[in-house]
Amino acid sequence: MDRWLLIASTLLAFIGGAWGILSVHRGHRSRWTTAWMLGVLLCQFGFLALRGEQRAACPLGDRGEILAFLSWSLTLFYLIIGPAYRISLLGVFTAPVVVIFQSIALIPGMLSPNPQPLAGANPWHETHAATSVLAYGALALAAVAGVMFMVLDKQLKSHHLTSGLFRNLPPVRELLVSLKRLLWTGGVLLTTGVIAGIFMPHDASAIGHWIAAWVVWACYALLLGVMTFRGLTGRRLSIATVALFFLSLAVFAFI
Amino acid sequence: MELLCIGLNHKTAPVEIRECFAVGNHRLGEAAREIHTLAAVSEAVVISTCNRTEFYLAADSSTEAVAALESHLAGKTVSAGVASAHFYRFEKHHAARHLCRVVSGLDSMMLGETEIFGQVKQSYQAALDAGSTALVLNRLFQRAFAIGKKVRTETSIQEGATSVGNVAVDLAGKIFGHLGKSEVMILGAGEMSRITAQSLVSRGARSIFVTNRSFERAEQLAAEMNGMAVRFDDWQEVLERVDIVIASTGAPHAIVHREHVEQVRRARKFRPLFFIDIAVPRDIDPAVGEIEEVYLYDIDTLEQIASAARVKRQRQIEECERIIERELAKQALPGT
Numbered sequence: 001m002d003r004w005l006l007i008a009s010t011l012l013a014f015i016g017g018a019w020g021i022l023s024v025h026r027g028h029r030s031r032w033t034t035a036w037m038l039g040v041l042l043c044q045f046g047f048l049a050l051r052g053e054q055r056a057a058c059p060l061g062d063r064g065e066i067l068a069f070l071s072w073s074l075t076l077f078y079l080i081i082g083p084a085y086r087i088s089l090l091g092v093f094t095a096p097v098v099v100i101f102q103s104i105a106l107i108p109g110m111l112s113p114n115p116q117p118l119a120g121a122n123p124w125h126e127t128h129a130a131t132s133v134l135a136y137g138a139l140a141l142a143a144v145a146g147v148m149f150m151v152l153d154k155q156l157k158s159h160h161l162t163s164g165l166f167r168n169l170p171p172v173r174e175l176l177v178s179l180k181r182l183l184w185t186g187g188v189l190l191t192t193g194v195i196a197g198i199f200m201p202h203d204a205s206a207i208g209h210w211i212a213a214w215v216v217w218a219c220y221a222l223l224l225g226v227m228t229f230r231g232l233t234g235r236r237l238s239i240a241t242v243a244l245f246f247l248s249l250a251v252f253a254f255i
Numbered sequence: 256m257e258l259l260c261i262g263l264n265h266k267t268a269p270v271e272i273r274e275c276f277a278v279g280n281h282r283l284g285e286a287a288r289e290i291h292t293l294a295a296v297s298e299a300v301v302i303s304t305c306n307r308t309e310f311y312l313a314a315d316s317s318t319e320a321v322a323a324l325e326s327h328l329a330g331k332t333v334s335a336g337v338a339s340a341h342f343y344r345f346e347k348h349h350a351a352r353h354l355c356r357v358v359s360g361l362d363s364m365m366l367g368e369t370e371i372f373g374q375v376k377q378s379y380q381a382a383l384d385a386g387s388t389a390l391v392l393n394r395l396f397q398r399a400f401a402i403g404k405k406v407r408t409e410t411s412i413q414e415g416a417t418s419v420g421n422v423a424v425d426l427a428g429k430i431f432g433h434l435g436k437s438e439v440m441i442l443g444a445g446e447m448s449r450i451t452a453q454s455l456v457s458r459g460a461r462s463i464f465v466t467n468r469s470f471e472r473a474e475q476l477a478a479e480m481n482g483m484a485v486r487f488d489d490w491q492e493v494l495e496r497v498d499i500v501i502a503s504t505g506a507p508h509a510i511v512h513r514e515h516v517e518q519v520r521r522a523r524k525f526r527p528l529f530f531i532d533i534a535v536p537r538d539i540d541p542a543v544g545e546i547e548e549v550y551l552y553d554i555d556t557l558e559q560i561a562s563a564a565r566v567k568r569q570r571q572i573e574e575c576e577r578i579i580e581r582e583l584a585k586q587a588l589p590g591t
Contacts, residue, residue, distance in 0.1 A: 171432035231524025
């Protein structure tokens with residue numbers, strides 16, 4: 001059942017993304033993107049609830065669950081942040097990322113067919129895992145906003161202003177404001193996760209994960225510092241956000 | 256009862272003729288009432304804009320109504336002979352179709368312009384208030400407004416800016432969103448920069464700085480726009496805070512060079528900066544556009560964009576006409 005919910009959620013994200021892209025191609029913004037993404041979120045809730053019940057803990061017991069949780073946080077942030085900042089087109093860009101993550105999660109071997117309750121669940125560990133993955137959702141969305149900025153920036157710089165995408169992309173300043181807010185949200189959540197990680201019990205085998213996590217945290221802290229105190233051009237900020245997000249995924253290799 | 260439209264516009268009459276028949280906004284109702292009192296006319300609406308004056312009438316006999324109107328107008332303006340040479344006349348279904356075309360912006364000098372919709376509404380409201388309309392014209396105008404809205408929403412007849420000034424303003428919106436937080440600097444107090452800056456102000460631009468070689472002229476324009484005049488030697492200091500620069504000096508060489516912008520980048524925290532160069536020769540060195548956060552548009556680029564939008568609107572005409580015909584065919588209007 002849980003697997004079917006994840007499949008349904010992936011299909012909804014695919015339809016929503018394709019619908020949105022086609023609308024943008026025709027020159028108007030799809031009013032249904034938010035509705036599709038709401039459907040995606042509900043299915044993700046169902047999947048995570050079932051897995052959480054089986055695990056008797058936050059469902060982050062295997063890579064498939066981590067990817068599903070990450071997709072859920074992406075969708076959640078889009079629904080909270082997208083419409084609020086009038087950048088609902090973010091959904092059109094978010095949906096493909098959700099489809100990719102959840103499709104990988106559905107590859108045989110990624111999701112445990114019989115999830116067992118997590119032994120020795122610890123509140124610090126749960127907080128660390130949940131806030132870290134939520135942080136990744138915000139940072140992934142920041143990367144999506146970064147891609148949107150780069151597309152718009154290229155079109156404005158090269159004076160190619162006739163595409164449907166150009167007409168529907170939010171203004172440069174709004175994109176940058178959203179990107180910065182998402183980076184701050186991700187940064188605060190990541191810091192919470194890292195602090196929780198200090199207090200959770202861990203053994204010597206986790207050293208690679210710890211080093212990777214601290215490096216990622218330090219890189220984001222540096223980016224936020226430079227962005228706040230020195231300032232960065234929109235293009236450099238976007239490139240750094242996208243590159244750092246992909247780099248940060250390396251942390252999962254050590255889990 | 257027959258529906259009738261008599262009028263002249265920018266295509267049929269030069270401005271010296273059009274101005275003879277122009278009716279001020281405050282007199283539209285009164286003018287409609289005067290025509291309504293003519294024995295041969297049952298209902299009347301007068302539309303008058305800078306490019307057209309049109310009389311929509313409902314009458315038992317269109318021939319008698321035309322004769323009455325011509326004699327009424329001849330008494331007020333130029334000779335009837337001059338008037339009839341420039342006037343066009345549409346009857347019944349053709350009059351209804353013409354009004355729909357006017358409301359949709361298809362008959363405007365600037366194809367698809369939106370202002371005409373409001374102007375026709377105002378004219379109709381004035382006639383309604385003056386009591387010069389009844390069943391025929393009320394139904395006609397209400398239907399025309401509905402069709403005009405449909406044409407504008409279902410086609411791209413009003414999409415894209417078709418003048419250099421509007422393109423610049425649209426681009427500013429695409430870069431900064433709402434312009435309430437944007438500051439503008441005008442480099443060179445020429446007419447074009449004044450018009451463009453005014454458009455930006457009408458879209459909410461927060462403050463305007465005007466700099467010019469003649470400080471007196473800068474002060475004049477600044478006062479006119481509620482802005483602040485800046486001495487020409489000090490424009491670089493203002494560059495640090497503004498978001499949009501409109502350049503149109505008469506200088507024979509570039510005024511703004513890459514190093515000028517490079518010097519203020521740190522202080523600006525690398526915020527986006529939009530340069531609108533409408534001067535010939537250009538005021539802004541093209542190398543400025545290579546700076547990452549700078550968006551530079553010169554007069555040729557702006558004109559190309561405006562021209563492309565005009566061509567796109569032209570391509571929409573057939574579709575608009577189809578919608579008008581389809582909608583008019585749905586329901587027979589009285590007098591057609």
